[in-house]
Amino acid sequence: VLTQSPGTLSLSPGERATLSCRASQSVSSSHLAWYQQKAGQAPRLLIFGASSRATGIPDRFSGSGSGTDFTLTITRLEPEDFAVYYCQQYGSSSSFGQGTRLEIK
Amino acid sequence: QLQLQESGPGLVKPSETLSLTCTVSGGSIRSGSHYWGWIRQPPGKGLEWLASSFHSGSTYYSPYLQSRVAISVDTSKNQFSLRLTSVTAADTAVYYCARQERIVATVLGWFDTWGRGTLVTVSS
Numbered sequence: 175v176l177t178q179s180p181g182t183l184s185l186s187p188g189e190r191a192t193l194s195c196r197a198s199q200s201v202s203s204s205h206l207a208w209y210q211q212k213a214g215q216a217p218r219l220l221i222f223g224a225s226s227r228a229t230g231i232p233d234r235f236s237g238s239g240s241g242t243d244f245t246l247t248i249t250r251l252e253p254e255d256f257a258v259y260y261c262q263q264y265g266s267s268s269s270f271g272q273g274t275r276l277e278i279k
Numbered sequence: 280q281l282q283l284q285e286s287g288p289g290l291v292k293p294s295e296t297l298s299l300t301c302t303v304s305g306g307s308i309r310s311g312s313h314y315w316g317w318i319r320q321p322p323g324k325g326l327e328w329l330a331s332s333f334h335s336g337s338t339y340y341s342p343y344l345q346s347r348v349a350i351s352v353d354t355s356k357n358q359f360s361l362r363l364t365s366v367t368a369a370d371t372a373v374y375y376c377a378r379q380e381r382i383v384a385t386v387l388g389w390f391d392t393w394g395r396g397t398l399v400t401v402s403s
Contacts, residue, residue: 205382207389209326216375216393217326228391260326264379264387267339268316270326 176261176271184279191248193274195261200241207262208237208246210255211273217260221246253278281306283376283394291370291401297363301376301394308357309334314379314387315359317350319372320396327372331379331387332359339387366401373398 175198185191195206204224209217219228221237224244234249248255256278261271287299301315308315316331330350331339338350344363352359363370373396380388 205386205388209390211326216377216396217390218393219389219391222380222389222391262326262328262389264382264389266385266387267342268328268331268387269341270318270328272325 176263176269178259178261178271178274180274181272182275182277184277185251186279187251187253189251191246191251191255191276193246193248193259193276195239195244195246195271197242197244197263201244201263202265204240205263205265206237206239206244207264208235209260209262210257211260212257220259248276251276281378281392283378283392285374285376285394285397287374287397287399289398289400291366291399292403293367293401294365297361297366297370297399297401299361299374299376299397299399301359301361303357303359303378306378308352308359309354312381314339314381315350315352316377316379316387316390317361318375318377318390318393319370320375321369321372329363330361333381337385368401371399371401 206224208221211217225237314331317329332350349362375396376394377390378392382388
């Protein structure tokens with residue numbers, strides 16, 4: 175089970191966002207991804223392998239962590255970054271966290 | 280450019296079977312580097328992985344739905360499909376199909392390309 179926190183994060187453009195994803199069991203080989211979803215759209219892959227950025231993702235997005243604790247950091251928030259973010263663990267099976275809503279303060 | 284498009288009924292009656300198809304264009308479903316998967320999202324809620332399949336037929340299912348869900352691949356049509364039996368209102372959701380990285384054999388990966396999703400409502 176993946177637990178994301180906080181449920182909602184209220185920040186202003188230009189600020190730094192730190193989103194957490196905690197697994198109930200160790201995630202092998204850092205098999206963790208992050209997605210961004212905007213209203214009415216499909217999710218977009220941001221990070222895979224815990225820290226590798228997907229093609230075309232700005233370098234203000236970064237992922238870190240291992241074992242059971244993972245973090246998505248967005249430095250210098252842009253207006254288009256306000257969305258819902260999901261983590262996903264993968265391997266022999268797959269599951270998603272419940273999401274963190276990043277809203278404009 | 281790879282594109283995925285979901286198709287199927289937007290309304291299904293309770294206790295019946297939900298059937299959806301995903302058509303892959305701009306690439307081959309026979310890719311040795313990818314699985315093909317289904318994910319759903321109930322209105323206002325989070326994402327739920329349902330099933331994934333390799334083109335050869337190796338399949339992987341969510342343990343929570345394993346008894347009701349089936350995924351299949353039709354390489355001749357470059358399509359893959361989802362069947363969900365005995366549906367209830369709780370199965371109302373936007374259903375997405377997506378391409379999934381195949382890290383190594385039997386190891387599922389991340390979803391890098393998604394369809395736009397299709398809303399399926401379960402109601403009489």
